[in-house]
Amino acid sequence: MLDPRHLTNIRVLVVDDDEDDWLLTKVLFSKIKDLSLTVDWTRSYDDAIKQIDKGVHDVYMIDYRLGAHTGMEILEHAHPERRRQPFILITGVLDSELEWRSVRLAASDYLVKGSFDEIALSRTISYALQRKFIEQQRIDQLIELNQAKDEFISIASHQLRTPATGVKQYLGMVVEGFVGDVPKTQLALLKQAYRSNERQLRIINDLLKVAQVDSGKLKLQLDQVSVEHLLEEVIDEQRSSLKERSQRIKLKQPDDLPSISFDAGAIRMVFENIINNASKYSHEGSDIEVVVTETDETLNISVRDEGVGISEDDLPRLFEKFVRFNNPLSTKVGGTGLGLYWAKRIVDMHGGRIDYRPNVPSGSVFTIVLPKMPVEKSEVFHTQYK
Numbered sequence: 418m419l420d421p422r423h424l425t426n427i428r429v430l431v432v433d434d435d436e437d438d439w440l441l442t443k444v445l446f447s448k449i450k451d452l453s454l455t456v457d458w459t460r461s462y463d464d465a466i467k468q469i470d471k472g473v474h475d476v477y478m479i480d481y482r483l484g485a486h487t488g489m490e491i492l493e494h495a496h497p498e499r500r501r502q503p504f505i506l507i508t509g510v511l512d513s514e515l516e517w518r519s520v521r522l523a524a525s526d527y528l529v530k531g532s533f534d535e536i537a538l539s540r541t542i543s544y545a546l547q548r549k550f551i552e553q554q555r556i557d558q559l560i561e562l563n564q565a566k567d568e569f570i571s572i573a574s575h576q577l578r579t580p581a582t583g584v585k586q587y588l589g590m591v592v593e594g595f596v597g598d599v600p601k602t603q604l605a606l607l608k609q610a611y612r613s614n615e616r617q618l619r620i621i622n623d624l625l626k627v628a629q630v631d632s633g634k635l636k637l638q639l640d641q642v643s644v645e646h647l648l649e650e651v652i653d654e655q656r657s658s659l660k661e662r663s664q665r666i667k668l669k670q671p672d673d674l675p676s677i678s679f680d681a682g683a684i685r686m687v688f689e690n691i692i693n694n695a696s697k698y699s700h701e702g703s704d705i706e707v708v709v710t711e712t713d714e715t716l717n718i719s720v721r722d723e724g725v726g727i728s729e730d731d732l733p734r735l736f737e738k739f740v741r742f743n744n745p746l747s748t749k750v751g752g753t754g755l756g757l758y759w760a761k762r763i764v765d766m767h768g769g770r771i772d773y774r775p776n777v778p779s780g781s782v783f784t785i786v787l788p789k790m791p792v793e794k795s796e797v798f799h800t801q802y803k
Contacts, residue, residue: 425453426453426454426455427452427453427454427455427475427476427542427546428454428455428456428457428473428474428475428476429446429454429455429456429457429474429475429476429477429478429542430456430457430458430459430465430468430469430474430476430477430478431443431456431457431458431459431478431480432458432459432460432462432465432477432478432479432480432483432488432491433458433460433478433480433483433507434460434461434462434480434482434483434484435460435480435482436460438480438509438530439458439460441530442478442507443456443458445533445534445535445538446535446538448535449535449538449539451539452539452542452543454542457474462483462484462485462486462490462491465479465483465491466491466494469491469494469495472500472502474502475502475546476502476503476505476542476545476546477495477502477503477504477505478505478507478528479491479492479504479505479506479507480506480507480508481506481507481508481509481515482508482509488506488507488508488519489518489519489522491504492504492506492519492522492523492524493522496523497522497523497524497525498523501549501553502549503525503526503545503546503548503549504523504524504525505524505525505526505527505528505541505542505545506519506524506526506527506528507527507528507529507530508527508528508529508530509529509530509531510529511529511532515527525545525548525549526541526544526545528541563631564632568628568632573624577617577621578618578621578622578625581614581617581618581621582618584614585611585614585615585618588607588610588611588614589611591607592604592607592608592611620753623753623755623756623759624753624755626686626755626759627738627755627758627759630759630762630763630766635683635766637679637680637683637766637767638680638681638682639678639679639680640678640679640680640681641676641677641678642676642677642678642679642681642684643674643676644670644674644676644677644709644716644718644787645670645674645709647681647684647685647688648668648670648688648707648709648718649668650685651685651688651689651692652666652668652692652707654689655689655692655693655696658693658696659696659705662696662699662701662702663701663702664696664699664701664702664703664704664705665703665704665705666692666696666704666705666706666707667704667705667706667707668707668709669706669707669708669709670707670708670709671709671710671711674709674711674716675711675716675789677716677787677788677789678790679767679787680763680767683763683766684763684764684767684787686759686760686763687760687763687764687785688718688785690756690757690759690760691720691760691771691783691785692705692707692720693756694756694757694783695720695721695722695724695781695783696722697746698722698724698725698744698746698781699722699723699724699725699780700723700724700746703722703723703724703780704722704723705720705721705722705723706719706720706721707719707720707721708721711789713789714788714789714790715769715786715787715788715789716786716787716789717784717785717786717787718784718785718787719782719783719784719785720782720783720784720785721776721780721781721782722776722780722781722782723776723779723780724746724779724780724781725744725745725746725779725780726744726775726776726779726780726781727742727773727775727781728742732773735757735773736757736758736761736771737758738754738755738758739753739754739755739758740754740758741753741754757771764785764786764787767787767788768788768790769785769786769787769788770786771783771784771785771786772784772786
């Protein structure tokens, strides 16, 4: 968006179903000398929506009363907070509640008909454009900062993983006795160092995965894969850690499940994350159940545990990055708060979703919903600022 001080022609769309009011507003526009303006008018709500969706205007002035519709409906449709163009609400009466509602819907200003002249109108348009310009500058700076942060995390993680992997290999050789016997007291410390190194590698790998997804560099390698076989492999690999906690896991799935198109490596890690979380946030001796169901369009993989669950207050932040909740097991479990964020992004890329509901009487149920039809584009989906 150009600096409004440098705009040579500002296109304004006035939406007002009262032609007499429009003619009065048109006169005010004709008296403005300090701005170069092209002013269009529409009296139709439907036409206004079409014009706004095209995005060819620089400023929108919306009357509150539009026949069977209102200017608020246009604001709700347009989402001014996501746009570069300012929206100004005009009305025939001063109403503080209406003014507050327009502010909450991100209107740049609120004008009462008959209470402003051409000078006030010019100043309102200029200020609205200037505020949007400054706002966009801040957004661009935040985007640039976030990109730099992601690049730093990616580079730093790559550089950390190589020596950490080397440490793991050398420690493993010593612990396994490949370089001779080690005294028991030293062996215990070496095993602890090996476990600490494992945790470090998991954190580094989590950072790398998130950096790849956020930067858009992760592309899906789609293939026809059996969910049935993949789940069996993931559960078999986790049985040893589940046994350490005296936990039992059951897999229930119908026979003859169809193979579907997805990235086996990425979805495998999603399954591992959800099942591992179910184990970590459940007490010893509890049960975990994995249930697969299908509809005409989706395969649904539900992981039910009897753990500490998630409070209703924490649900809005469940899939946010670097978020960890306080619960009776959080200190003992540790973690980065990246697993669910990354898992959701991967499932989103496949055109699916992850749902959550509390288990009764305690615990959580996470359901991974995967479409049977393959996604058309293997890319990260972003909300764009128009």
